[in-house]
Amino acid sequence: MREYLIKGIEKIGVDISKESIEKLLKYFQILKEYNSHTNLTAIRDDKGIIEKHFLDSLLVQKNILKYIKGNEKAIDIGTGAGFPGMVLAIVNTNIQFTLLDSVGKKTKFLEITKKELSLENVEIINDRAENYINGNREKYDFGFCRGVSKLNVILEYEIPFLKVNGRFFPQKLEYEEELKEAENALKVLNSEYIEVYNEKLPYSNDKRVILNILKKSKNDEKYPRKNGRPLKKPL
Numbered sequence: 001m002r003e004y005l006i007k008g009i010e011k012i013g014v015d016i017s018k019e020s021i022e023k024l025l026k027y028f029q030i031l032k033e034y035n036s037h038t039n040l041t042a043i044r045d046d047k048g049i050i051e052k053h054f055l056d057s058l059l060v061q062k063n064i065l066k067y068i069k070g071n072e073k074a075i076d077i078g079t080g081a082g083f084p085g086m087v088l089a090i091v092n093t094n095i096q097f098t099l100l101d102s103v104g105k106k107t108k109f110l111e112i113t114k115k116e117l118s119l120e121n122v123e124i125i126n127d128r129a130e131n132y133i134n135g136n137r138e139k140y141d142f143g144f145c146r147g148v149s150k151l152n153v154i155l156e157y158e159i160p161f162l163k164v165n166g167r168f169f170p171q172k173l174e175y176e177e178e179l180k181e182a183e184n185a186l187k188v189l190n191s192e193y194i195e196v197y198n199e200k201l202p203y204s205n206d207k208r209v210i211l212n213i214l215k216k217s218k219n220d221e222k223y224p225r226k227n228g229r230p231l232k233k234p235l
C-alpha cells in the first residue's frame with residue numbers, strides 16, 4: 001500500500017514529509033488490525049481505506065495550507081476512526097488537534113494510535129460536542145467535520161468552538177442544497193460561506209467538496225443547544 005499512498009499523494013499534489021508518510025502507513029496498519037475485531041469503518045479493502053479515508057483527508061490538507069501559520073488549534077468533531085483529524089494531525093505537527101467523538105470504542109482506538117505513533121499534538125476526547133463546549137468555547141482556529149450530519153447541524157456543533165476569524169472546513173459529497181438549507185444557521189451563528197473547493201479522489205475520480213466558512217463575530221452562548229436539539233430541530 002506504500003506505493004498506492006505515495007502515488008495518490010503525488011496525484012493530489014500535496015507535499016508530505018517522509019516521516020509523516022511512515023506514520024500514515026503505520027496508522028493504516030493499526031486501523032486494519034483493529035477493524036478486524038472492532039467495527040470502526042465499513043470500508044475494508046486496502047485501496048478503499050487509503051483512498052476514501054487517507055487521501056480524502058489529504059484533499060483538505062491541500063486546501064488549508066494557505067491558512068496555516070503554525071501553533072494553531074484545530075478540532076475535528078465526530079472524528080470516528082480519525083478522519084480527517086488524525087491524518088491532518090500527522091501531517092501538521094505544528095498544529096494542536098482535538099479529536100472529538102461520542103463513541104468510546106472509537107476514542108479508545110484513537111488513544112492507541114496516538115500512543116503507537118507518539119503524537120504529541122493530539123488530544124482525544126470522548127464526549128458530545130454539545131457537552132464539550134463547556135470550557136472550550138471560541139478556543140479553536142480551525143474546525144473539521146466529515147460524515148457527521150447535514151451542514152445546518154454541524155455548523156451548530158462547530159462554530160461555537162471557533163475563535164472570531166476562525167475557519168470551518170466541512171467535507172461534503174455535494175453542497176448546493178445543504179448550503180441553501182444552512183442559510184439561517186450561518187446567520188444565527190454569525191458566519192459566512194466564503195468559497196468551495198471542488199476536488200476529486202485521485203484514483204476513482206469521485207467528486208468531493210470542501211467548504212470554507214468564516215466565523216465573523218462571537219456566538220450567543222445558548223449554541224450549541226443541548227439534548228440533541230441541533231439534530232432534531234436544525235437552525
Ligand SMILES: C[S@@+](CC[C@H](N)C(=O)[O-])C[C@H]1O[C@@H](n2cnc3c(N)ncnc32)[C@H](O)[C@@H]1O
Pocket residue numbers: 077078079080081082083084100101102103106127128129130145146147148157
Ligand atoms: C459517520 S461517522 C464519521 C466519522 C469520520 N469523521 C469519518 O468521516 O470517517 C460520524 C461520527 O460522528 C460522531 N458524532 C455524531 N454526533 C456527534 C456529536 N454531537 N458529538 C460528537 N461526536 C458525534 C459519531 O459517534 C460517529 O463516530
